[in-house]
């Protein structure tokens with residue numbers, strides 16, 4: 001019996017993978033999102049067992065991506081999940097906020113089919129552009145049904161990363177992404193997809209149409225102005241992620257202000273600015289601990305949790321669970 005080719009849908013949103021510069025020498029000073037999806041697919045050396053179709057949803061530099069884009073993508077991608085003509089989806093995205101979009105989608109989509117996100121560090125017009133190989137390998141992972149068990153994954157520079165651990169860790173190297181201490185989830189080479197970690201458990205998910213509560217992030221630093229907390233309150237935030245020192249420590253001048261803001265209803269999550277490690281529970285009931293989530297992932301979790309009406313008493317358990325998503 002001959003199997004029909006796998007149908008992979010490309011959903012394009014812009015980014016450097018679709019970037020164009022005046023000269024092939026330029027790897028900065030280009031316009032992100034300048035090329036349409038069709039241009040990225042034109043010369044892709046696909047095998048016969050994969051078919052592609054493409055949709056252009058945005059043509060953005062991802063620094064300008066807003067939470068509304070995440071929600072729009074979640075709606076579009078939920079539809080692709082239920083489309084019998086689609087076996088897997090690749091989302092092309094700018095690398096600057098790729099980790100946020102991947103984590104939001106991971107928290108909101110039930111995946112029966114692979115959802116792979118990719119981007120590039122060099123514009124499409126550069127010599128040795130990394131986009132074509134990233135896109136080809138992302139398509140190969142999206143055509144592998146097993147990938148759906150890992151939740152949303154990113155494919156960049158030959159490695160597969162779980163949305164839970166993915167982070168951009170370099171400003172310009174082609175090898176800009178990693179998964180921190182967790183390590184990559186897998187790799188892809190010449191169409192072979194190898195998994196280095198077990199599938200994700202994904203015990204918790206929010207509906208894609210969950211309203212998003214306004215949540216800000218503040219980073220601690222020596223001499224931080226006390227007016228920062230006021231600014232967050234004045235802006236109408238319902239939550240704040242405090243990216244503190246070490247194990248989430250808060251400058252002594254700021255801590256009473258945060259406790260007072262907490263009493264007035266602001267949900268405050270203590271995370272760490274160190275870039276790695278878990279924020280442990282020191283037994284203070286006033287703050288929620290981010291556990292293993294970095295400040296950016298903690299913010300999205302809190303936006304969803306507050307938007308979904310999660311009771312304050314349930315927030316710590318939610319962060320503990322999401323840490324292991």
Ligand code: SIN
Pocket residue numbers: 014015016017032060061062063093094095096097119120121122
């Ligand atoms: C962007 O995030 O859209 C621009 C930067 C990139 O894709 O590398």
